Amino acid sequence: NAGVTQTPKFRVLKTGQSMTLLCAQDMNHEYMYWYRQDPGMGLRLIHYSVGEGTTAKGEVPDGYNVSRLKKQNFLLGLESAAPSQTSVYFCASSYSGGGGANVLTFGAGSRLTVL
């Protein structure tokens, strides 16, 4: 009964380094999302996917790339990390269709610090 699992949970990067955050879900959900959470700003959508092989931009996509090669996995990449990308990143997933698409199951988060 794992739900949504994010790895790693913590990471410290230097400016300009690259890294990938992995999200895995075992609920056979069609939709997957990456959010970032910053103090006083709630959660903001970075990218999302409505199915295997598809991705789309959210509210704050710049500096990030994503891939959904398998239905259960959604990867978030930072090609050249910047201090502005210091944040807590949350992955989420949901069923497709109607209101179910809006009921999200979240992972526990990945805290990224860029020095």
Next chain:
Amino acid sequence: AQSVTQPDIHITVSEGASLELRCNYSYGATPYLFWYVQSPGQGLQLLLKYFSGDTLVQGIKGFEAEFKRSQSSFNLRKPSVHWSDAAEYFCAVAGVGSARQLTFGSGTQLTVLP
């Protein structure tokens, strides 16, 4: 564009007291509305949701929320707060059938005094 306002950044209540967290939304039609709770170091957990029908919805952990269209509000309430309710609470709004357009408020941090 849709938006959510949670006017209270931080609320402190005593254990056993009643609680009301405010949420106002902006959306052109009938929205889907949600309350999520985030405990320290954890992801968000769904408390309750409103899609249609009865405007008073019941959720987990004894929470309820009332959708008031005339006031564009979806306030969260609990009659008696427990120490374990201390957490951050997020209101969210989504367009009908729209997967990506889930917009979160900035959150309300709840502190519970013994």
